[in-house]
Amino acid sequence: MQEVTSYNQELINRISPIVEKLFQTNSLYQVKLDKQEMIEMLVNLFGELSPEEIRAIPDNQLTRRIDKILVLEAVSGTLNDLTPEQLAIFDAAVEGK
Secondary structure (H helix, E strand, O other), rough: OOOHHHHHHHHHHHHHHHHHHHHHOOOOOHOOOOOOOOEEEHHHHHHEEEEEEOOOHHHHHHHHHHHHHHHHHHHHOOHHHHHHHHHHHHHHHHOOO
């Protein structure tokens, strides 16, 4: 059990600064996402990898992966924020009308 806790802490220590930096440079993340929730989700997600696998990912590559996940999280549900009129415009554009 101690091993799992220390691995989670290792993930938190590696992921948190990356998320912090990405949030500072992207206002979309600041508006749409909860930083702590995203850190927890990413720790759970990357926790599926073995310690050796996560340690083998260079920081720049891990940052790119995290950035892509945050973009997906930020834009998912965007259609739910549209008014019925905006949704009709979107549907027409998708259908090619």
